[in-house]
Amino acid sequence: MNGSSPLLAVQEVTLTFKNVAALSRVSCSVQKGSITSLIGPNGAGKTSMLNCISGRYTPTKGTIRMGDRELSGVPAHKRTSFGLARTFQNIALFRGLSVLDNLMVGRHSRLDYGLLASIFYLGKARAEEDRHRLRVEEIIDFLNLSPYRHQIAGHLPYGVQKKVELGRALAAEPELLLLDEPMAGMNLEETEDMARSILDINEEWGVTVFLVEHDMGVVMDLSDHVIVLDFGRVLASGTPEAIQNNPKVISAYLGDDDALYKGR
Ligand SMILES: Nc1ncnc2c1ncn2[C@@H]1O[C@H](COP(=O)(O)OP(=O)(O)OP(=O)(O)O)[C@@H](O)[C@H]1O
Ligand SMILES: [Mg+2]
Known part of the structure; x- marks a missing residue:
């Protein structure tokens, strides 16, 4: 230190x-x-x-x-x-989105183009999408969330949701x-x-x-x-x-x- x-x-x-x-x-x-x-x-x-x-x-x-x-x-x-990134005392995830998409949202929170564009692969977002997705996949592996990657966040057990929230914060690097x-x-x-x-x-x-x-x-x-x-x-x-x-x-x-x- x-x-x-x-x-x-x-x-x-x-x-x-x-x-x-x-x-x-x-x-x-x-x-x-x-x-x-x-x-x-x-x-x-x-x-x-x-x-x-x-x-x-x-x-x-x-x-x-x-x-x-x-x-x-x-x-x-x-x-x-x-x-700076944070998690919340009460879980704050996009409950209807998959684990992967929740992390993608966290990733894009520090970028300059829109969330919708990033999720739906529009415009200039498309070109960078794969790079970000790779990084998000790395975080998912790192946190042992791979089995839940495509599952809807709101349906997951509480402890897993807390980890997804950690992943979402981490995705902003x-x-x-x-x-x-x-x-x-x-x-x-x-x-x-x-x-x-x-x-x-x-x-x-x-x-x-x-x-x-x-x-x-x-x-x-x-x-x-x-x-x-x-x-x-x-x-x-x-x-x-x-x-x-x-x-x-x-x-x-x-x-x-x-x-x-x-x-x-
Ligand atoms: N938005 C708010 N409006 C009014 N009072 C608030 C608000 N947020 C916090 N407080 C008050 O500020 C004080 C500190 O609350 P805070 O939530 O920061 O405590 P904490 O240490 O996080 O407690 P806990 O361990 O229960 O989470 C409390 O008296 C709380 O009622
Ligand atoms: Mg508190």
């Missing part, structure tokens, strides 16, 4: 809804090449943070930089072309991948499979990962760095070991402290 130049730098971000401060002067960073996790009790502001980074929410105050670029004012769809609870609702086998995929994406493809996850076993296993939010503020930030032994973190999780130690 390069300690001197974070890929993502969040500075003093505040996000206020009518009478709720979802985030209060949050500063944190994600080092290039790392897996950095954002944890915290329910309602701590984790999804709000991802929404500010991806452009779905506009911070009331503060700045977010990716590399040299200030993201404020850049619409969400443009952030994809800056190398992000430099920074934001994952909001990718293991939520999964059984042990699916969780281990997803964890393996995230590690491989990071190690083999060099993608920096910013992970929101409640499964502490996964967080402690995968992360280079952990940031803890509580009531919209940064409570602690450090290595998994430091976080596990931090009294403030332990007390924030009191009542749920088994989760912090045992992962489930």
